Amino acid sequence: MFDDLRDLYQEVIFDHNRNPRNFRVMEDADRKVEGFNPLCGDRLTLFLKMDGDKIIDASFQGSGCAISTASVSLMTEIVKGKTEAEAEDLFRQFHEMTTGKEDKIDLEAIGKLAVLAGVREYPARVKCATLAWHTLDAALKNEQEAISTE
């Protein structure tokens, strides 16, 4: 019945929605930023542990739709061990992927994040997928204010 949707709701997304990775409060976090999407009520808190400019641990708490939960879960996995510059570059590529500019994407670098490419067919849902990354961006810039996609 939902054949068309398989492009968006892939098994990886269901998996991360059911069992989000790095879903925990990080007591000794160096950075802690809240992300909020007032239109859907998606809300997350992102925690980062830094070593110099390197992200050595990432975790989150919060609630949201399957797309936003899977996106933040996948993000916390992939940014571990990345430098700030590498993470920012992933954000840029992720943004381009979700807005349909595939030619500028290094498929190897984004790895599993590619499962979220289908969101570009659903413009109303792009913000669900990018909330995590906007929150990460704020955390890397060390912004203390809660960030909002609106």
Next chain:
Amino acid sequence: MTIFPVEKIRADFPILKEKIRNKSLVYLDNAASCQKPQQVIDSIVHCYSHEYANVHRGVHTLSVRATDRYEGAREKVKDFINAQSTKEIIFVRGATEAINLIAQTFGKANIKAGDEILITAMEHHSNIVPWQMLCKETGAVLKVAPIDLQGELIFSEFEKLISDKTKLVSVVHMSNALGTINPVKKIIAAAKEKNIPVLLDGAQAIPHMSVDVQALDCDFYVFSGHKLYAPSGIGVLYGKQALLEAMPPYQGGGDMIRKVTFAETEYNTLPYKFEAGTPNIADVIGMGAAIDYLNEIGMDNIAAYEAELLDYATEKARQIKGLRIIGDNNNKGAILSFVLDKIHPHDIGTMLDSLGIAVRAGHHCAMPVMDFFAVPATARASFAMYNTKEEIDVLIAGIEDLIKIFG
């Protein structure tokens, strides 16, 4: 009982033939905005093709023709809600503008520091924010009557909140987020005991039931055209003549004046006092056509048919395991707001969209209602006179399937 001519009605709405993601459109987002029948679309085309000029201005034939049609629509609105006079029908952009108009004119003239404005916990943001703004300016206090877990007003609490300080009661006739129809006659009677004016936000109620402002004895009634099968960008403020006469104007400009010098301005009579500038002529005419269309079907017939649809949908929805209806009571218009265990409303919305089903997923501009029910959002199927039981079957099957694939 005669059979409701739903197939004939459907044939009048060209958009219902649209394919969405290669599926037949099942449009269940009527509480957000209704689709338009060909008759309304044609009336706008006809206006711009044959009878358009500015109104109330020229002596030339086209201006007279446009004015006749524009004022003719006002007459239709007056009859539709049974107002006493066309002087009580003010054209505005929509229910939101109407409430803001009342807050900025009636409100500023009559509501002072320490006074109270009483609303309910199920209001749309448009019946919350204008009052908060007024309270901030004047030092008045906004009071909120609570609702229960079925999504109904707790009337005894509402009564307790009416005091000598209450200067206005402003309540929604039918909730857009829950579907609940408020006991407006009781509300008005309770307010009248203390001579408190009552504003009814009829944006959601107006397409679903016949409204008689004189029988209700409300002081203000506001609604938007776009939920009444009429164009967007047009709406109505009804106010009792004596109240409107006493209110200062809203915006200054052309058409709302009788005489202007640099020393002073004499304002125009009702309803023009509140219609500064060139109005939304074509869409007013379109609203007149929508009212003609609805009158032909009959609002009572529409209400009876939609009640059948709601009962059918509610019955089916209750059988789905893990589905919780938000606003489950017996005084409802045709709105089914619901949440599913462990599936976010936005995922429901996207999944149903892939089946061609349009529902609203979100907070429905009623964030306090979402907070009360402790949900971030709901999915909302809202029905109109052109919906069918077959479409509800498609919706229910879609929900059952998405529960399966979410596992």
